[in-house]
Amino acid sequence: MEWTGARYAxxxxxxxxxxxxxxxxxxxQVVTDVESMAEMSSELQSVRWTxxxxxxxxxxxxIGASRHPAMGEWSTTSHVVEWNPPTSFAWAVEDVDSPSATWRFTLDPDGDETVLTQWVQMGPGRSGLSAAIDAMPDKEQKIVFVRMREFETNMTATLDQIKDRAERLAQDAAGATTTPEARP
Incomplete structure (x- = not known):
């Protein structure tokens, strides 16, 4: 993985x-329904538009409220920094100029399908991980590696849920446009 051995900075x-x-x-429709994202995440507990x-x-x-076994509970304010329907949606966590993280969904059409990408960049602003790094600076690369692996695992689970919801919506929409006589 690209981030193996990376430092927070x-x-x-x-x-x-x-x-x-x-x-x-x-x-x-699914990726921009931020309030439903907590239903798809083991860490994110709730989200509400300010x-x-x-x-x-x-x-x-x-505002998002999160919980992690090693870091406890916290909430953050995220700022939408990119909104290009229906291709990209990104937000910076806490400080727009120096976010603790920046997250992005990118939607690329491919025929009748979509290639959905979720991306995250840690930092450059301080985050909950910063306290762990401050306490154990000699373990910074391992701390960052473990957190990035958690992000990847959680993002994979979230994308699986988004896929399921979006495909159900698409099927429901297709069924609603088909007359009962034309349905198989």
Whole structure:
């Protein structure tokens, strides 16, 4: 993996891809439903838009509450930094200019399907991981490696759930446009 041996200051990244049997517009509905993301994650516990009446887009914020066995519970404010329906959605955690992490979904059409990518970059701003690194600077590379591996595992599980939801939505939409007589 690219991030093996990386230090926090290196801005390590992880990326996971999945093919979804649904068009980008349908997948977009799922990846931008941030409030449902907690249902797909073992770490993320809840998400809510800061201003539910605001139209989603660049500059809008949401608050996420998370829990990790080694790091406890915490909440963060994320700032939407990229909103390009239906191709990309990204957010910076905490400080837009020096985020603790930046996350992105990219949706690439491929025929009637979508190649969905989830990407994360750690840092450059401080995060919950920073305290562990401060306490054990000689283990920084191992701490970063383990956290990036956790990100990759959790992202894979999230993409699997997004795929399932988007494919069900696409099937439901296809069924709704088919007359009962034309259905097999």
């Amino acid at each position: 290196d801005g390590p990244t992880a990326e996971v891809h999945i093919r979804v049997a649904a068009p980008p517009a349908v997948v977009w 201003d539910p009446a605001a139209e989603p887009g660049v500059g809008v914020t949401f």
